[in-house]
Amino acid sequence: MTTPFALWDLDRTLIRLEIDIEDVKRWKTKIKARLAPLGWDGWLSPMLPTLENALDTLQETHGERVAGLRADLYRNLDDWEAQALQGLTPIHHGIEHLCALAERDTPLALVTNNGKPAADKALRALDEYAASQGWTPPSWRAQVFRTHHRPSKPAPDMLAFALQTMGYDGHSPALMFGDSDSDRFSAQALAGSGVPIKFVDVRSLPLQSTGGWVR
Numbered sequence: 001m002t003t004p005f006a007l008w009d010l011d012r013t014l015i016r017l018e019i020d021i022e023d024v025k026r027w028k029t030k031i032k033a034r035l036a037p038l039g040w041d042g043w044l045s046p047m048l049p050t051l052e053n054a055l056d057t058l059q060e061t062h063g064e065r066v067a068g069l070r071a072d073l074y075r076n077l078d079d080w081e082a083q084a085l086q087g088l089t090p091i092h093h094g095i096e097h098l099c100a101l102a103e104r105d106t107p108l109a110l111v112t113n114n115g116k117p118a119a120d121k122a123l124r125a126l127d128e129y130a131a132s133q134g135w136t137p138p139s140w141r142a143q144v145f146r147t148h149h150r151p152s153k154p155a156p157d158m159l160a161f162a163l164q165t166m167g168y169d170g171h172s173p174a175l176m177f178g179d180s181d182s183d184r185f186s187a188q189a190l191a192g193s194g195v196p197i198k199f200v201d202v203r204s205l206p207l208q209s210t211g212g213w214v215r
């Protein structure tokens, strides 16, 4: 049986990043205040795709001024997210599944819309949880975080970059493990461009949902 390439979402797939909703509202207010002088006054929900769209639209009229703002906002978001992190809750069956793949030397990549500072904290907690259960911890062949250089999920770009970084051969089966529509849509978009990738909803695991690839 061909070994699949396995891509994993982080938040609510492997570990829950607990962030106070009031902190989210405060951050949205700050972003809006930065965008308002450029003439943008819209909703930021869902936050990342709408922010990316707003910045793309503004860049067409304001050019390089927006490129600098974009980098600054993403840096602030990364810092804010790591500071706003109230707690980390491991998701048992997600981590169990990941570690079962790690045991079989499945090529693994993390593909998360979270920023690196918060995700690094979550990955440390994930490794500790795996160790506490006696499971093989993941050895990531690629880790792809939110960055202003690349559109976030539901765009397929982060998944494509992860596969490229892993040395993907272009025809092996690939699986995207996630919990949300953004994970599903990103995998579907990539499948539409010819990559044999399927979405696996971790909320609907048990194991047979991977088509027998895992066990």
Ligand SMILES: [Mg+2]
Binding pocket: 009, 010, 011, 012, 013, 178, 179, 180
């Ligand atoms: Mg998620």
